[in-house]
Amino acid sequence: MAEKKQPGGEGSREGGLGPISRRDFAIGSVAILSAAGGDIRAGGIVQRAAPVPGQTARAEPGSPGGQISDSSRIIQLTVNKWKFEVSVEPETILRDVLRQLGFLSVKDMCNGYGACGSCTVIMDGRPILSCLTLAVECNGAVIETAEGVAESNPRLIDAYIMNNCMQCGYCTPGFVVTAKALLDRKPKPTEQDIREALGGNICRCGTYPQHILAVLEAAGD
Ligand code: FES
Ligand code: FES
Secondary structure (H helix, E strand, O other): OOOOOOOOOOOOOOOOOOOOHHHHHHHHOOOOOOOOOOOOOEOOOEEEOOOOOOOOOOOOOOOOOOOOOOOOOOEEEEEOOOEEOOOOOOOOEEHHHHHHOOOOOOOOOOOOOOOOOOEEEEEEOEEEEEHHHHHHHHOOOOEEEHHHHHHHHHHHHHHHOOOOOOOOOOOOHHHHHHHHHHHOOOOOOOOOHHHHHHOOOHHHHHEEEEEHHHHHHHHOO
């Protein structure tokens, strides 16, 4: 088992990769969040990100550069307290919408077969697989990704860092989000609760024991 505490201050890696922020850790290997104001167009999705959390900006179907078809629908999403109106096709999956909105912690480790848990987000209080969720079914949904968990539960992120839960880090955001959903539902989970909650998350690097320690620590045990 890896050493639990690392010297050198919060989240640092002495002689290694250098300081790592909670937010970078939550996102995993990519540390970009492009939720600033302005239009973003890609892959059949046209949206305008609200520059201020809580402020909604409308999508503009048919606007120059967009790829809007007759079958597209506009949905409203609240993601980590940011409000979006997004034009999506009927077959567009939620994972792709979230990534194109800049929430790059939402991963894909199984080609969208629903087998790995790396795309997990919390939607209306429940952990779901965003790769198996059609975006058109999510109108009005309130969604939390790992970027949001870094803000709403920094204690959990700290516990993940201090317990060395990450090797390559690709699976980590999915684990973090699933653990956050468990703690929201059950602030003092047992080890068995944690094993069951995280049972759908796959880690190819084999970090499983560390997640148990991290969630117990975050729960204050
Ligand atoms: S990408 Fe693997 S479960 Fe969604
Ligand atoms: S840390 Fe590499 S897949 Fe989990």
